[in-house]
Amino acid sequence: MAEVMACQATEEQPQWGGFIAGRGYKPRNREMAHQNLMNNYFNPNSVYNKEDFRHRFRMRRHVFERVLHDVQHVNPYFRQKLDIAGRPGFSPHQKVTIALRMLAYVSPADAMDDTFVVQLYKEEYLRQPNPADLDRLLRKVEYRGFPGMIGSLDCMHWQ
Structure with a gap:
């Protein structure tokens, strides 16, 4: 009859993090x-x-x-x-x-x-743009061919 070997109690390894004995190192460069x-x-x-x-x-x-x-x-x-x-x-x-x-x-x-x-x-x-920000943004989008377009891409509209 074959002899059944019982598992020996070992120190518990942490579930996450730290070094675990027997695991190899993988160089990640x-x-x-x-x-x-x-x-x-x-x-x-x-x-x-x-x-x-x-x-x-x-x-x-x-x-x-x-x-x-x-x-x-x-x-x-x-x-x-x-x-x-x-x-x-x-x-x-x-x-x-x-x-x-x-x-x-x-x-x-x-x-x-x-x-x-x-x-x-x-x-x-x-933050919401102040008047100077809005003026700068409006000039930039107008130059690019989208006059009056502020906030329409993210569905936000400022007065």
Whole structure:
């Protein structure tokens, strides 16, 4: 008769996060990806110029750098940390790039109400336009062939 082996009690592993014995390391080349990002867009003499940067990130470089600086001071997630094995995690530039892509392509706008972006920039950017803003916007859209068009794309209308 075959002998039945009982499972031996072992230390419980946490369900999420941390190192789990027996799992292998998968190199993600974070350092190389960071260096590529820096060489392509942020270092002096970068591969892409400021127009390429604006096309890729939908903002000017100084705006990206302001967001990068601000979010690192507000939210520790955006600072680079070491993982459990002592390897550097994703860089702040990588984290902000990904966060901006998520905001732009994945999440619905109403899911972002409580995020750091709203906290940091609400007063400056998330407000109704004042008369000077409206005048500037009306001149811009008229120049582009849409006279009188303010707010019609998002179903908001200002007097």
